[in-house]
Amino acid sequence: CLYAIGYCCKTNYSGLSLPIDNKHESSIYTIGFIFTTACCCGDTLASELGSVLARNNPRLLTNPFRVVPVGTNGAISFVGCLCSLLGGFIIGLSYIIGNSIFCQPDHMINTSMINIQLLFYCTLFGLVGSSIDSILGATLQFSGYDREHNVTVQKPGPSIERISGVNILS
Template sequence: MVAHTVAGYRFAGMLLVFFFTASRATRVGEVRKRALDPEFKEGGQRNWKQVLSNSGIASILVVLIALVTGGSDRCLDMKESSLVTALIGGVIGHYACCNGDTWSSELGILSKAEPRIITTFKKVRKGTNGGVTIDGLLAAAAAGFSIGLTFVLLGFLTTQCSSNVFRRQLLVIPLATAAGLCGSLIDSMLGATLQYSGYCSVRKK
């Protein structure tokens, strides 16, 4: 958190939005999730491995940003610095993908529609690795949107950009939305191809 704040309030804001909204999404429909997912953790509990995997890469990037910029919050401007722009884009993309994956998993499982496996689009049981629903994918896009909107709004308050440069910052919102959706799709593809999904006839899960 400290590193994110040193690099700029926008980065701390994205981190907070990710963790607060992801934790909230985990708490939605706890009773139904517990019945569907034996690995469900009540109250959105996260262990240190999950925290590290969700913020580790972004933390490295924000440290690099702070070193390059000297802690000054800069606008996204390729003409000024392509390196800083790439690093900032990496942080935005990271949190958009992570948030998209979380919202999709936590809210998609509550969808009334039957999930379909992403590789063949055949219907599968809820909780099956690689299963997707329209509701889940929309949640992923909304999660990415929230990250992009946070970045743009805080940037409006904390950076000094020309009107032309600021207008270009608005492109972050649709790009982050797409990144949230991609994060969910990539996770679903990995789940469908690399993770085992079984069914217990005794527990009916």
């Protein structure tokens, strides 16, 4: 959100792309906004699609040998990691396509090597953002299992078996 506000201030709400191939201060806002969005999209796709598409139960990121139920904070799966990469890739590709369609030629990124690097880093940040969220989830968010109802829960209780985390960010 802060990157979006900074972007608007730097471009005077003109809708112009900020050139990231030059050494402009405003380029930091563009890169920050794109990478932050890639992290968020990667995490969202991993959480939503990874839990549905994965055939095996996920493993806890802080203890990869421990298999945990679907829905556990901090749990990852191979399919979820692929979805994270896909989320970052989608954001990078969307930026490159949008930049080529909607921006004035003197304001757009026209170097294919920069586009390839941007796409690579967006894809990578999709996974990095999802991994950071999983570490925080495994340590600072409570996950428990309610055996009576056979569901994963986010709040501790008398009949809840703790899986991971503490109840700080829950």
